[in-house]
Each structure stands twice: as structure tokens, then as C-alpha cells.
Amino acid sequence: MTAAAPLISLRSVSRTYRTEGVAVAAVRNVSFDIAQGEIVAVMGPSGSGKSTLMNMIGLLDLPSEGAVYLQGADVADLTEDRRSSLRARSIGFVFQSYNLLARHDAIENVALPLVYCGIARKERLARAEASLEAVGMLHRAHHFPRQLSGGEQQRVAIARALIASPLIVLADEPTGALDSRTGAEILSLFAALNRTGQTIVMITHDPGIAAQCRRTIHLHDGELVGDETQAPALPKRSAVS
Amino acid sequence: MTMLQGFQIALHALRLNPLRSFLTMLGIVIGVASIVTVFAIGSGAQLRLQEQIRSIGANVLMITPGAVYQGGVRLKDGSKLTMTESDVQAILEQIPEIQAAAGSIAGTAQVIHEGKNWNTTINGTTTGHFMVRDWQLAAGRYFSATEEAGAGKVVILGSTVARELFAPGDDPIGAQIRIMKVPLEVVGVLDRKGPAQDDVAFVPLTTAKLRFLGSASNINRDSVAYIIAKVTADGQMAGARAEIANLLRQRHRIPAGQDDDFKVQDPAAAMEAQQGAIRTVALLLVAIASVSLLVGGISIMNVMIVSVTERTREIGIRRALGGRMRDIRLQFLCEALVLCLLGGAIGVAGGITLSMTVARMAGWVTSIDGQAIGLSLVFSIATGLVFGFYPAHKASKLSPIEALKTE
Ligand SMILES: Nc1ncnc2c1ncn2[C@@H]1O[C@H](COP(=O)(O)OP(=O)(O)OP(=O)(O)O)[C@@H](O)[C@H]1O
Ligand SMILES: [Mg+2]
Secondary structure, eight states: OOTTSOSEEEEEEEEEEEETTEEEEEEEEEEEEEOTTOEEEEEOOTTSSHHHHHHHHTTSSOOSEEEEEETTEEGGGSOHHHHHHHHHHHEEEEETTOOOOTTSOHHHHHHHHHHTTTOOHHHHHHHHHHHHHHTTOGGGTTOOGGGSOHHHHHHHHHHHHHTTOOSEEEEESTTTTSOHHHHHHHHHHHHHHHHTTOEEEEEOSOHHHHHTSSEEEEEETTEEEEEEEOSSOOOOOOSOO | OOHHHHHHHHHHHHHTSHHHHHHHHHHHHHHHHHHHHHHHHHHHHHHHHHHHHHHHOTTEEEEEEOOEEETTEEEOTTSSOOEEHHHHHHHHHHOTTEEEEEEEEEEEEEEEETTEEEEEEEEEEOTHHHHHTTOOEEEEOOOOHHHHHTTOSEEEEOHHHHHHHSOTTOOOTTOEEEETTEEEEEEEEEOOOOTTTSSEEEEEHHHIIIIIITTOTTOOTTEESEEEEEESSGGGHHHHHHHHHHHHHHHTTOOTTSOOSEEEEOHHHHHHHHHHHHHHHHHHHHHHHHHHHHHHHHHHHHHHHHHHHHTHHHHHHHHHTTOOHHHHHHHHHHHHHHHHHHHHHHHHHHHHHHHHHHHHHHOOOOOOOHHHHHHHHHHHHHHHHHHHHHHHHHHHHSOHHHHHHOO
């Protein structure tokens, strides 16, 4: 693998769902790269294929056609177990509905990905504390999700996404369930993370939020219809496309 | 994910719903408890029989009265004492395979020593009795020839009677005790042979006849209630049995074609047969109890399937966060295993309690069998694996994307 290989690379990726004989092309022939350290907003109307795309980048799903490369390696060549391990170590998911385990407290939720990295409980909890601290939620470590506000739950979810120091954080409408002020706080948390070098891809409906990301990808009916990068600071990107 | 982590997650999940967890494992609890109880009672019964077989002594034949005809009417077995002391003598002298023999008569009476008294079996017999049964003395001596011939006022105590009549420091040998107002000197105390055997006091046969039982109408001077005889070697049991029967038929002048007025039995063989029967019944009961284990397993599978459906979203989250299919499978398998093991442990505890209660109430001997406990736990684990596998497999096969979409 050369140093030039982008973190994520999509080449002519299509994803077609077949239900009862009807084929729905959720993503069609999409190609783009994401480099280390970028923050990318993905926009598009409902049903345009944003989540489908995100699932493929997050190794939860495979393209029907084309290929997704993670650090130059075709993810379709990996075993299901290997993709799972990569999800634990290299991908951090943040969902619109937080997806915390209701029956575990905040710190246990944050530590969860490390269970699947084979890390011992003591170290898991120590790292979960550090991760909660980083999102300003350490004081809620032993609260259960139902005892937390939406914004607090989303911070815990972000702490969980960050705990294994992933290559990339994938957030599917992370502010979708929050009021605009809380949403803005979450957004500035992402911005701060990105300033430390964290690669982030974020689905959003809110043009205001997208405007704060340097790069925005637009989807429409499964097709890539726009890929804009704002001035001033152009992120380093691979020249190959 | 390791096995240990699997168990931690499982315990956490089961603790959240203790009542449901307990109800789920109830079938296993009942199954294992029944198996342990059946084994405990069955092996207790076997132990008791084995003790009895041992206490009779090796290669012992027992001759008891049989049917008697009076005016063409067959009377109940044992209604008349048909054996005599001269029969004992004849058996000893004329059958070479017999190395010892003794006649006995027995009844119950109160024995008294100073302030203490005890109801026990009084057995009138000869020293030969102890030879036949290989029964050694703990202290003192057997009856002397003079005492046997002359209705000596002496007694040999079984260990239970000695314990009941004498304080731990007291030496019974030489002490005077009374049976039916007759003072007797204790000349011997026997070794322990087992709780059912040791509650007895032996007096010379002549003493029993003349001093205690002489007035009973069915006792003539020469009769004995039963005879025990020791055969020299195991292989000669059948031969000796037949010879005794022949000899007694001749001596009792029984015409050909008429039933014996006695029975020659091999009590050890009879008890061994009984032991086999107990084993068969115990196995049958265990088989029935296993059905409960099966039902318990099905109930665990049922609850686990529901649980997998309820927790689809959790499964989706775990998969998205890096749980492999096998991690999910392990998690649910561990839950089934924990349910079964916990149910098994509670069942073992319940079974032990139950069999001890039964033992106390019914006065049975029970013996808690380590093997039965081990076996029940192995069964529980197997049940958990077999019935937990399908739900766990189902959970592991869920698509993470679909699972995340469920509410
Ligand atoms: N499992 C599936 N089976 C069939 N069709 C599906 C499936 N998942 C998604 N689709 C279809 O694919 C298309 C894209 O769906 P996707 O969830 O990616 O949209 P989205 O851009 O995330 O929408 P939203 O903004 O509402 O979340 C939709 O038309 C949807 O109906
Ligand atoms: Mg979506």
C-alpha cells in the first residue's frame, strides 16, 4: 500500500435492493475519495441513498457493483469476521437515534466496542472514562440513557464512536433529533474533533450544518450530483481519481 | 470476545429480569432436583441392602419352616416350627459342605440394666451362629459348652444394646442385666455389623427355651425357629442346598409328591435380585425425570427466541460496533448456559434438601451421589447447548442493517 492511497475510496459503487422482484437502485455508480483528516457532509433528499452509502463506507454492507477500498484494500475481499473487527477498531458510528444500550450505563455503553477488540474490562473502563471526558460527559458516567437528555445521549454515543481511536467517524444525521442549539453544540464537538485530525463523514439535511464542513457531497436518486470543497483550506487529497 | 465476557454479558442480561429468568429455568430445576433425589434414594436403598447382605455373612443358607399339612389342609408357612436341634446336628454331621450351623429362636423383650432399659430382639442360639455369620466379638467371649448345655444365665449383647444400657465409660463385661426378671451376666459384646443387625441380645438356645419362651405352645423342647448354615465355598451353594433339602425330607418323613415343610434360602442371592430390581426402578424414574429436563430445555429455547426478537436492535448495535457473528452467538449461548447451569445448581441443592427431608420423614437411608450430581450438571450443560444453539444462531444471522432499523 502506498502512502498516497486515500483512507476511503469508492469506485463506481452501486447498491441495488431487490424486494419481491422489484429492483431499487439506492446508490448508482458513485465514485469519490475521502482523505485522512477530512470532514465531509453528505446531503440529499430523503431516499436519495445517503444511509445506504454510509453503510457501505462503514463495512456494514457491500456494493452490488463497484468497490469500496479502505486504505487501498477492497473490503469485499475481507471475510465477514474481518470486516466486523475493522468496524470495532477503525470505524466509529454515530446514529440519529443514538442507539445506546438502554440497560447499560453511559460508561458501559462507551466501552462496548472495546469488548470486541478483546480488551480487558479494567482498561476498557479507563479508556471509556477518558473518552467521556473528551466529550464533557464524565460526570454522567453512571447514568443510564433514559436519565440523559438527547444531546447528552448523543455525546455519549460520540464518546463510544471515538473510544477505539477509529480511522473514520461516520455520523448519520447526528443532530436530526436535537433542537438547533444542542445540534450546534454537537456540531462544534465534531468540528473540534476534526481539528485534532479526526476524519468525519456526516449525513445531514441542514444546509447550515453542511456549510460548516469543508466538503459537501450531494446525492440525488442514488447518484452523486455534487462534490464541493470550500476555500480557504483545501485538504490534502490524492491526485489520483 | 472471550467466554468470560460472554458470561458477564449473560449474567447482566439475566439479572435485569430475575423472575423471568427463574421461571425459564424452572423446568431444569425440577428435572435436576428429581434426578438427584431419585439417585439419592435409590443408592440409599442399595447401600442398605448391601449392608444387609454383608451382615448375613458370605455363603450362608437359611432354613425356615415351610407349609405344613394338617388333615389335608395346607397351613400358612411358618405356622408350625418344623425344624429341630437334631436337624441342625444332622446337617452339620452329614453334609460335608457345611462348616457351621446353628438353630435359633427369637422374640422381643425388654432388657434392663440399673436404671436403663431397652426393647430389643432376644435371640436364643448357639455359638455356631456367630461362626456362620463371621461375627466377631468387640469384648468378652462366646458361650461356653456348659452354658449351652445347662441353660447358663449369660448374654452376649449387640453393640446397639450395649450402647443403650451402658454409659460410654462402663465395661459391660461381667455386669448383670435382667431380661423378663431373669438376671443374666454379660459375657460378650459383638462387633458392629450395621444398624439393623446390632439391635439384638443373644442368649444360649437352652436358656431361651427354658427361661423365656418355654411356655409358648408351639415350642417343643427340641424345635428351633430357623437354622443358618455356612457353606465352605461359594461354588457349593447349590449342591449344599439340594443336600439339605434331601436330608430334611428324609428326616421329616415327607412322602414323594408332597411339598417340603421347610424352605432353604440363599438370602444374599435374594437380596442381590432385589438390588437389581431397585436399580431398574431407579433408572425408570430417572428416565421420567429426564423428560422434565427436556421440557425445561424447550422452555429455555422458547424464551430465548422471544428474547432474541426483543433484543434485535441491541444485536444490530453490537454488530455495528464490531461484534462478529460468533460473538453474538456466544453471547446468547452463554445466556442459555447460565440459565441451565444456574437451574442445575438450584436443582442439585433442591434435590439434596428434598432427599434429606424424605430420609428424615420416612426413615429411609439416602446417600447423596457425587456421580449423580455431576451427571445432572452435565445434562444441564448439554440442555443449554442443544436448546440455546438455535436461538443463538438465529441472533447471529440477523443482518446488522435490518436489526438497526427495528424499533
Ligand atoms: N433494505 C432495503 N430494501 C429495499 N429497499 C431499500 C432498503 N433500504 C433502503 N432501501 C431503499 O433505498 C433507497 C435509499 O434509502 P436510504 O435509506 O439510503 O435513504 P436516505 O438517503 O438515507 O434517506 P433518509 O434521509 O430518509 O434517511 C430508498 O428508496 C429506500 O426505500
Ligand atoms: Mg438515512
